[in-house]
Amino acid sequence: MADAPVFQRLCIIGLGLIGSSLARLARERGDIAATVVACDTGPGVAARLRELGIADVVETDAARAVQGCDGVILCVPVGTFAAVMRQIAPHLAPGAVLTDSGSTKGSVLRDLVPLLPAGVHLVPGHPMAGTEHSGPDAGFATLFQGRYVILTPPSGTDAGAVAKVAAMWERAGAMLETMDATTHDKVVAIVSHLPHLIAFTICSTADDLAQETQEQVLKFAASGFRDFTRIAASDVNMWRDIFLNNRPALLEMLARFSEDAQALGRAVRWGEAGFIEDRIHRGQKVRRGLIAINQA
């Protein structure tokens, strides 16, 4: 006999890659939500959701969608959280659990906490899963298998609410971690946001050089460059929003990285072989560390 569902009525707002994957999974398993309400205002998305049949109820009005739900998860770009919250806040049921899948957590607290009705429990979360595809057709039920989900509940958050969000992600096959929003934002800034900023940048730098030298620079794209461009093909709206909503952490990591890059550049200029070798050794060490924990 299956376990009782975590939520009686779960509203998923934003049916992109993450939201539609969660909807598919919830419908497949039955122990995440008894009823799945899907809400998306994108052109044609509601019709497509009805065709796909991955939700029990499809809505285009967020205020209506959340009514009577004991679980609500925002899966929209983080730049739209404040606007969505203004719509839904008056309609959230007392005792409901509000969570999200945003890649930046300080901004989520900033945008949601001031509008949070008394008796509604906020448990911010970040499933670290994704592909280069987006939209309701891109999702699949196994997306979260073996991936980390980081929860950043503010201190004093109701333990039962945290346990519900944790149970949802555990049933999705994910591994749970908890940390404060500030630490989360630094961690994702270095492992994800800064690499994207670098990837977008080096593409522009190379493109400019190609214009200048009149050489088809990119024809010779070696493995290093190719690996960088793979992540440069990412969704524009999502990444603009991430950059703008993780400013302090991203700028701090860019500053740290720039100092370190300049230090290595200085060693190159002055022929400091020992310093260069040390940096290469550290790179190898980090790479071996990732291989050891099966994250390579």
Add this chain to the structure above:
Amino acid sequence: MADAPVFQRLCIIGLGLIGSSLARLARERGDIAATVVACDTGPGVAARLRELGIADVVETDAARAVQGCDGVILCVPVGTFAAVMRQIAPHLAPGAVLTDSGSTKGSVLRDLVPLLPAGVHLVPGHPMAGTEHSGPDAGFATLFQGRYVILTPPSGTDAGAVAKVAAMWERAGAMLETMDATTHDKVVAIVSHLPHLIAFTICSTADDLAQETQEQVLKFAASGFRDFTRIAASDVNMWRDIFLNNRPALLEMLARFSEDAQALGRAVRWGEAGFIEDRIHRGQKVRRGLIAINQA
């Protein structure tokens, strides 16, 4: 009937990934060299080469190895070119073709041209092929299939000598390009050397952050970071030598990239959404370009 061999006696100095791949290929095909002389001073390498049977003659003395050869190719790290040239220059046969597989071409001209005997033809070359493995066991005959080889003959180089080196690489299955050494060094600085510098650096930056936050930052390595670390596992001696022998171009590309990264950082700080979107669009454009030319 097979074509006549390009060289009667080809000496390969340095039997790492590139050199041992070329030796295997030359022995397999028969139309690259009638006789393959392999020279390597690495501990145990000569014995291993005899076991592998991938050369007709195995030498550990470069001066002896090049005697009577009409083709010589240096496949040692670029930091050792000057020393090797001092050894072989007096023994190069008149009319011989001297080429190489170094990743930096300005340094090759700097190190070889002053010692070049009259009547010996220098045709610098750079096969843009490689794997993360090194040593005489890492090579394989198909390494150069469909990869670019860039030749950088100084103006006035004997056309027959250039044709021979080109024929060798064409028979290896490679695609030939010719450009001047300065342009070559800029192109590889942006598509290969700078990405490696960035990869080594971001590993150090993340490692420092992990110490500071006491979080296992790398546990959460997302796709961007993982792609970067893949190339950070590269050979220390080879990359130290490349950095030190492509200083002006690498420092120029680091400066250009740093300006562009700071410009994007500034747009993040000041919330300039349009600028950020433009950079992401350019990243997508470059990525699509690579996919279109099958280099992705």
